Structure formats: structure tokens, C-alpha cells
Amino acid sequence: MNALILVDIQNDFAPTGALPVPDGDQIVPTVNALQSHFDKVVATQDWHPEHHESFAVEHQKNPGEMIDLHGISQVLWPVHCVQHSSGADFISGLNMDRVERIFQKGMDTQVDSYSGFFDNDHKSSTGLGDYLKAERVTEVYVVGLATDYCVKATAMDAQQLGFQTHVIVDATRGVNLNVGDVDKALEEMQDAGIRLAQSQDFLQS
Ligand code: VGL
Ligand code: ZN
Numbered sequence: 001m002n003a004l005i006l007v008d009i010q011n012d013f014a015p016t017g018a019l020p021v022p023d024g025d026q027i028v029p030t031v032n033a034l035q036s037h038f039d040k041v042v043a044t045q046d047w048h049p050e051h052h053e054s055f056a057v058e059h060q061k062n063p064g065e066m067i068d069l070h071g072i073s074q075v076l077w078p079v080h081c082v083q084h085s086s087g088a089d090f091i092s093g094l095n096m097d098r099v100e101r102i103f104q105k106g107m108d109t110q111v112d113s114y115s116g117f118f119d120n121d122h123k124s125s126t127g128l129g130d131y132l133k134a135e136r137v138t139e140v141y142v143v144g145l146a147t148d149y150c151v152k153a154t155a156m157d158a159q160q161l162g163f164q165t166h167v168i169v170d171a172t173r174g175v176n177l178n179v180g181d182v183d184k185a186l187e188e189m190q191d192a193g194i195r196l197a198q199s200q201d202f203l204q205s
Pocket of ligand 2: 046048054080081106
């Protein structure tokens with residue numbers, strides 16, 4: 001069994017959102033077209049409390065600055081994906097009909113959660129790994145936002161959990177806080193054994 005994981009395709013990561021990912025909304029048609037080519041589709045949703053400690057304003061600092069957050073290096077972000085806000089909604093136009101489960105993350109105020117599987121401290125899990133294993137999934141394909149944060153972290157954890165992991169690169173977009181961050185992320189993923197694919201690999205067959 002294979003599964004397509006839709007990572008954080010939410011309004012706040014669209015170009016008009018609070019934490020804009022350049023061209024983030026442009027992946028939606030591709031992600032929609034891909035869905036029928038996989039056995040299962042699941043989604044992750046960044047879902048922060050109002051005063052999450054990854055928010056720069058909580059530390060009187062600017063977005064993009066780094067801090068040590070309870071022992072973990074943390075990029076500070078604009079307030080984004082606050083629970084029940086419209087920014088946390090999935091981008092309108094994203095087809096959710098085939099999405100079997102939504103795994104929310106980032107609810108613990110004190111620790112960020114880039115991966116759809118575990119918090120950044122790897123102490124708490126969202127249940128995504130257990131769900132996929134229970135569903136006999138062995139192969140996962142990751143798409144969504146953002147390539148250099150949540151897509152990368154989700155793919156790395158999937159690979160580490162033993163799923164044969166692929167990232168469909170043109171169905172992702174990155175933040176590129178620093179020039180080259182996306183390319184670096186793609187290299188790190190490949191070095192970890194993750195395979196890179198393109199949507200055409202599926203859509204032409
Ligand atoms: C993300 C930064 C903060 C992401 C989420 O979805 O990549 N990035 N929260
Ligand atoms: Zn977040």
C-alpha cells in the first residue's frame with residue numbers, strides 16, 4: 001500500500017498568508033491531480049495555540065531570528081495557523097474528498113512540530129506513523145508546504161520509520177529564508193535515502 005501525505009497546504013502558507021511561501025498556492029492543481037494515483041491520502045495541519053512559543057512576538061523578536069527554545073534551536077515565525085483561524089484552513093480548491101485522516105500538529109506551546117509524525121523534540125507523536133502501519137502502508141509520497149521545513153521533516157521521519165519515502169518535488173514549495181535552503185533540503189533528503197520524484201512520473205501513466 002502507498003499513501004500520499006499532504007503537508008500543511010493551508011492559507012497561512014499561501015502567498016497572501018501570514019507565513020507566505022512563494023507560489024505556495026500553485027501546487028494545489030498538481031496535488032489534486034495526483035490524489036487518485038495513490039491508495040490512500042492523508043493530510044497534516046499546522047494547528048497552533050494563540051501564544052505558541054515559535055511566534056516571534058512572544059519573545060519581542062522579529063520573524064527569522066533564531067532562539068534556543070527549551071534546548072532546541074528554533075526559527076521564530078510570524079503568528080500563523082492559529083487553531084480555528086481562517087489562516088489554518090486548507091487552501092480553498094484543495095480537494096479533501098479522498099483525505100482519510102487529518103493529523104494536527106504544533107499544539108504544544110513549548111515545542112514546534114515541523115514533522116507530521118513527531119514534535120521537534122521527537123517526544124510526542126501525532127499517530128500518523130501508527131496509522132500508516134495499521135493500514136499496511138509501506139511506501140509514502142510527500143507533497144505540500146514548506147519544502148525546507150515541514151515537508152523535509154515529515155519525509156525524514158517517514159524514512160526513519162522505515163517507509164520507502166519519496167518527495168514529489170514540483171508539488172512542494174519552500175520558504176527559502178536563506179538563499180539555497182530548498183536545494184539544501186532536497187540534498188539532505190536524498191542523502192538520507194529519500195527519493196525525489198516529479199508529478200509527471202504519475203500523471204503521464
Ligand atoms: C511550517 C514553519 C512553521 C511548515 C510550519 O509547514 O513548513 N513552517 N510552521
Ligand atoms: Zn507552524
